[in-house]
Amino acid sequence: MINDQFHFNRRSLLLGAGALAGALPILMPRKAGAALRVEITQGNPQPMPIALPEFVAGSPGEAEIVRTVTSIISNNLQRSGLFAPINPAAFTEKITNSDSVPRFPDWRVINAQALVTGRMTRQGDGRLKAEFRLWDVFAGQQLDGKQYFTTTDNARRIAHIISDAIYQTLTGEKGYFDSRVVYIDETGPKDRRIKRLAIMDQDGAGTRYLTRGEDLVLTPRFNPSTQEITYMSYGQADPRVYLLNIETGQREIVGNFPGMTFAPRFSSDGQRIIMSLQQGSNSNLFVMDLRSKQTTRLTDTPAIDTGPCYSPDGKYICFESDRGGSQQIYVMPATGGPAQRISFGEGNHSTPVWSPRGDFIAFTGQSRGQFSIGVLKPDGSGERQLTAGFHNEGPTFAPNGRVMMFFREQGPGPSLYTIDVTGRNEQKVPTPSLASDPAWSPLLS
Amino acid sequence: MIEIGKILRSARLVAVLATALAISACANQNADNAGGAGGGGMGAGSASTPGSQQDFVVNVGDRVFFETDQTELTALGRATLDKQAQWLTNYSQYAFTIEGHADERGTREYNIALGARRAQSTRDYLISRGIQANRMKTISYGKERPVAVCNDISCWSQNRRAVTVLNAGS
Numbered sequence: 001m002i003n004d005q006f007h008f009n010r011r012s013l014l015l016g017a018g019a020l021a022g023a024l025p026i027l028m029p030r031k032a033g034a035a036l037r038v039e040i041t042q043g044n045p046q047p048m049p050i051a052l053p054e055f056v057a058g059s060p061g062e063a064e065i066v067r068t069v070t071s072i073i074s075n076n077l078q079r080s081g082l083f084a085p086i087n088p089a090a091f092t093e094k095i096t097n098s099d100s101v102p103r104f105p106d107w108r109v110i111n112a113q114a115l116v117t118g119r120m121t122r123q124g125d126g127r128l129k130a131e132f133r134l135w136d137v138f139a140g141q142q143l144d145g146k147q148y149f150t151t152t153d154n155a156r157r158i159a160h161i162i163s164d165a166i167y168q169t170l171t172g173e174k175g176y177f178d179s180r181v182v183y184i185d186e187t188g189p190k191d192r193r194i195k196r197l198a199i200m201d202q203d204g205a206g207t208r209y210l211t212r213g214e215d216l217v218l219t220p221r222f223n224p225s226t227q228e229i230t231y232m233s234y235g236q237a238d239p240r241v242y243l244l245n246i247e248t249g250q251r252e253i254v255g256n257f258p259g260m261t262f263a264p265r266f267s268s269d270g271q272r273i274i275m276s277l278q279q280g281s282n283s284n285l286f287v288m289d290l291r292s293k294q295t296t297r298l299t300d301t302p303a304i305d306t307g308p309c310y311s312p313d314g315k316y317i318c319f320e321s322d323r324g325g326s327q328q329i330y331v332m333p334a335t336g337g338p339a340q341r342i343s344f345g346e347g348n349h350s351t352p353v354w355s356p357r358g359d360f361i362a363f364t365g366q367s368r369g370q371f372s373i374g375v376l377k378p379d380g381s382g383e384r385q386l387t388a389g390f391h392n393e394g395p396t397f398a399p400n401g402r403v404m405m406f407f408r409e410q411g412p413g414p415s416l417y418t419i420d421v422t423g424r425n426e427q428k429v430p431t432p433s434l435a436s437d438p439a440w441s442p443l444l445s
Numbered sequence: 446m447i448e449i450g451k452i453l454r455s456a457r458l459v460a461v462l463a464t465a466l467a468i469s470a471c472a473n474q475n476a477d478n479a480g481g482a483g484g485g486g487m488g489a490g491s492a493s494t495p496g497s498q499q500d501f502v503v504n505v506g507d508r509v510f511f512e513t514d515q516t517e518l519t520a521l522g523r524a525t526l527d528k529q530a531q532w533l534t535n536y537s538q539y540a541f542t543i544e545g546h547a548d549e550r551g552t553r554e555y556n557i558a559l560g561a562r563r564a565q566s567t568r569d570y571l572i573s574r575g576i577q578a579n580r581m582k583t584i585s586y587g588k589e590r591p592v593a594v595c596n597d598i599s600c601w602s603q604n605r606r607a608v609t610v611l612n613a614g615s
Contacts, residue, residue, distance in 0.1 A: 190594040216589055218553060232557075238584065239557075260561060260585065263554040276558065278585070281516070281565045283558040304558040320555065327555055350552045364552050390596075393552055409549070437553065 036113060036136040036143065038082045038171045047084040048170065050077060051112035053095045054088070055132070058121025062128075065155050066120050069130070072159035073116070076177045076203060077166065079418070080403075081425030086112055098131060107137045114143075116166060120155075127151060130158045134166055144169045156201060161445055176398035177202060180441040181405060182220040182229050185209065186413055186434035193413075197231060199246065202398070202440065204416075204430040210246060219263060219394075222441045225270035229439075230254065232262045241275050243290075255288045255295055263306045267334075268314040274298070276306040285319060298336040307351050310334065311378065312358045318342075318378070320350040320363075329363055331378060342380030351394050354378070356442075357401035360421060364393045364406075373406050375421060386423040394436070399443045405429065407436040496536045498611050505532045509567060511605040514551070516562040518570055526567065529609055530574035537580075543567045544608045545585040548601035553587060560585030567607040 038048045052074045055066040077083035093106040098119040107115050118132035127149050134144040144165060148158055157178060164175030185198040185207070197210035197217050210229075211217055216239075220231035227247045232239060241254040241261040255261065257277050264275040271290055276283040285298040285305050299305045303323035310317055311334075318331050324341060327348040332339035343349035347367025354361050358378070365372040365385065372388035373395050391409035398404065402421060407414045413434035419426045429435075492503035501507060506529070509522035518526065533539060545564030547556035564583035572578055593600035 191591055193589070195589075216586075218557075218587075218589070234586075260557075262557050276554070278558065278561045281562045283561070304555060304562070306554045306558055307552075322555075327552075350555055366551075369550075391549075 036139065036170060047082055048113050049086055049111050050083045050114040050116065050166075051086045051091065051107055051110070051137075052077075052088075052116050053091055053093075055118035055120055055130075056095060056098050058119060058129070062120045062122060065128070065152070066118075069120065069155055069159040069162075070118075072156060072203070072205075073163045073166070076160065076163035079203065079427055080167065081420060081427075082167075082171065083114075086110060098133060102135060102137075104135075104137055104140045107135075112137050114166075114170060116162075118162070122152075123149070128155065128158075130155075130162070132162050132165070134169055156206065157444070160201065160203075164443075173402070174400045174443065176400045176403060176440075176443065178444050179399050180444070181396075181416075181429075181438050182210075182222060182441070183407075183416065183431070183438040184217060184220065184436045185432070186436060187213075190413065197229075197244075198431075198435070200431070207432050210244065219437050219439075221265045221439045223266045223270040224268055224442050228266075228270075230264040230266060230273050232264065241273065243273070255286075255293070257286070257295070261286075263308065265309050267310050268312050274308040274310065274317065276308070285317070296336075298332075299339070309353050309361075311354050312356050316378070318352040318354055318361050320352060327366075329361065329376075342378070343376060343383070344380065345374075345376070345383045349374075353395055353397065355397050355401040355421070356399055359401065362395035362397065362404055362421075364395070373404065373419065384423065386419050386421070387417075387426060392417075394438070396438050396440045398440050405438045405440060407438060498613075501529075501532055501536075501609075501611060505529055507610070508606045508608040510602060511563055511607070513548070513601075513605070514559070516559065516566050518566055523570065526570050527574065530571055530576055533571070533576050533580070540580045540612045542610045542612065543571075543581060543583045544590075544610055545583065546590060546604055546606050546608070547588045548604040549588045549591060550601055551588060557585050557587035560587045563605075563607045567609070571609075 052070055054070045057063045057066045074085045078085050090110045093103045095117050098117045102115055115135040115137050116132055121129045123129055129147060129149050131147040133142055136143050146165060150158055160178040163177040167175035179202045180199055181202055182199045185196045186193050188194045194213040195217050196213045197220055198207050199210060200207040216234040218232045220229045222229055227245060229244050229246060231242055233242050239260045241264040242251055243254050244251045254273050260278040261275050264273050266273055272287050274285060274287045277286050282302055283304045283306050284300055285308050286295050287298055288295045301323050303321050305319055305321045308317055308319040315334055316331050317334055318329055320327050321330050327350045328341050329343040329349045329352045330339040330341050347365055349363045349365055351364040352361050360375040361378055362375045365374045370388050371391040371393055372385045373392045374383060374385045376383040392406055395404045395406040403418050405416055405418050408417055414436040416429040416431055416435045416438050417426055418429060492499045494500055506525045509518060509525050543564045545560035547559045564585055568581055568583050591604045593603040
C-alpha cells in the first residue's frame with residue numbers, strides 16, 4: 001500500500017546553520033530607515049530586481065549541484081512575484097570567490113537592488129557545505145550570510161532554505177519555500193480515474209507517491225506539527241478517515257465511528273482530528289483526541305455540516321453548513337456551541353480554511369455557474385474574490401499565509417495553481433499528471 | 446457499441462431486438478463504471494431471464510436521478526423505485542447497495558454528503574415500500590464516479606443519481 005522507498009524524515013537532514021557576518025568590511029552603510037525592503041502587503045507592481053550569479057563550485061565535482069541550487073533559488077524568488085531575477089547574460093562581474101566583496105558598481109549598472117553570492121564545497125566527510133551572502137547593492141553592504149552543512153541528496157532543501165532566508169531578510173516575513181504539498185495525483189479517463197496520494201516540494205518538484213491507486217483517496221491534510229497526514233479513503237470496507245505517518249508508512253483508521261467519516265483536518269496543535277460523520281441524511285462534526293481516542297460531538301443539526309477547520313490559536317472552528325438552506329461558512333467555539341454564519345456574499349461559500357496568520361478565511365465560492373477562490377475576515381467582513389472561472393476549488397495556505405494553492409478543473413482535468421492573498425501572481429504548479437486537493441505543509445525547518 | 450452495430454447490421458435482425466440489445470449493453474457498461482458489484486456474479490443472466498441482475502437493470506431500471514443540489518425523489522424516481530420494490534419483493538434473495546452520487550458542479554466534501562443524502566432518500570423510500578432494511582446498505586461516492594463525462598448539463602443530470610446495485614453473491 002505505502003511506497004516503502006519514500007521516508008520523509010525531517011530529522012535525517014543534518015543541518016547546521018552558522019552566520020557568516022562580520023568577516024567582510026561594511027562599506028557604505030545605508031541611511032537609517034532606508035533598509036532594502038520589498039513591500040509584501042500591497043499589490044506590488046514592481047518586483048525587486050535581484051542578481052543571482054551561479055554559486056561558486058568548491059571543486060569541479062560540485063559544478064552541477066551549484067547550477068541546480070542557484071536555479072531553484074532563482075525560480076522560487078521569481079514565482080513569489082516579489083522578485084525579478086536578472087538575466088545572467090547581463091552580469092559583468094564573474095563571482096569567483098564568495099568571500100570577497102563584490103564590485104558593487106558592476107551590479108548597480110544593471111540595476112540589481114540585491115545580489116546573492118554563494119559557494120558549495122564538499123567536505124572531507126562527504127557532506128556538502130553551502131554558504132551564501134545577500135548584498136544590498138546600492139548601500140554596498142552585506143545583509144545576511146549563512147552556511148549550512150548537509151548531505152548531497154538534501155541539496156534541494158538547502159536551496160529552499162536559502163530562498164527562505166533571502167525572502168525573510170528582504171520582506172521582513174518568514175518565507176514558505178522549505179515546505180511540501182500533499183495532493184491527489186489523478187490519472188486515467190474521467191469515468192475511471194485512478195487517484196493516488198502524492199507529496200512534492202512546494203515548487204512542484206520531486207513528486208513521490210504514498211499510495212498505489214487501488215483505493216480511492218481524497219482530501220489529504222497535513223498535521224501542523226508532525227509528519228502525519230489525514231485523508232479520506234474508500235478502503236476495503238466503508239469510506240473512512242485515515243491517519244498516515246509518512247515517516248514510517250504506518251496507517252490506521254481514525255476512530256470507531258458507526259458510519260462514513262470524511263473531510264478531516266488536524267487541530268492547530270496536531271493533537272486532534274476534526275471531521276464529518278454521516279448520520280442518515282445528515283452530516284455532523286466530531287473531533288477525536290489522537291492520544292485518548294476519545295470522540296466528542298460538536299454539532300447536531302438536520303443539515304450537512306462539513307469542511308471543518310480550526311483557527312490557528314485553536315479557539316474557534318470554521319465549517320460549512322447548509323442549515324440555512326445553502327452552503328455557507330459558520331464559526332463556532334472549538335468546544336462546540338452556538339455557530340455564527342459569517343458568509344453573506346453572493347452564492348454559496350464552502351471549503352473554508354483559516355490562514356496560519358489568523359487574518360483570513362479562504363473558501364470556494366459558487367455563484368452564477370462559476371467557481372471562485374475568495375477570502376474573508378473571520379468576522380465575515382472584507383469578502384474578496386481572488387480568481388473565478390469554470391471550476392476553482394479547495395484553497396490551502398502557505399505556511400506564511402501570503403500565498404494559497406488550489407485546484408482548477410480545465411480541459412482534461414484538474415491542475416494546481418498558486419495565487420497571492422492579494423489576488424495577484426497566479427501561477428500554475430507543475431505536476432507529473434492531473435492533480436487536485438492540495439494541502440500545504442508547515443515550514444520544515 | 447460500434448462492434449455491436451456491425452453485427453446487428455450484418456445479421457439484419459429486426460429493429461425491436463436490436464434496440465433491446467443495445468440498451469442492455471449500455472446499462473451493463475454503466476453499472477461497471479458506477480463501481481458497482483453487479484454484472485459478473487451469480488444470477489447475471491440475460492435481460493430475458495426473470496430474476497437475473499440484467500433483468501433488474503434493463504427491465505426495472507437500477508437508477509433514479511435528482512435535480513441540481515436536490516435530494517428529494519422526483520415523480521419519475523418514485524415510479525422507478527416502485528418497480529424496484531416490486532422486483533426486490535419478488536426476488537427476496539438479493540441483498541443490495543444503494544450508491545449515491547453527485548454531479549461535478551459542487552465541492553468535494555459537500556458532494557460526498559449530498560450523495561449520502563440521495564442514497565438515504567432512496568433507502569427510506571424502498572423501506573416505505575416494504576423492503577427490509579437489513580437487505581440494503583448505502584454508500585456515497587460524491588462526485589468521484591461520473592458515468593457521463595462531458596462538461597455540460599446533459600452529462601451532469603445523468604451523474605446526479607442513486608444506483609441500486611445487487612450484490613453479486615446474493
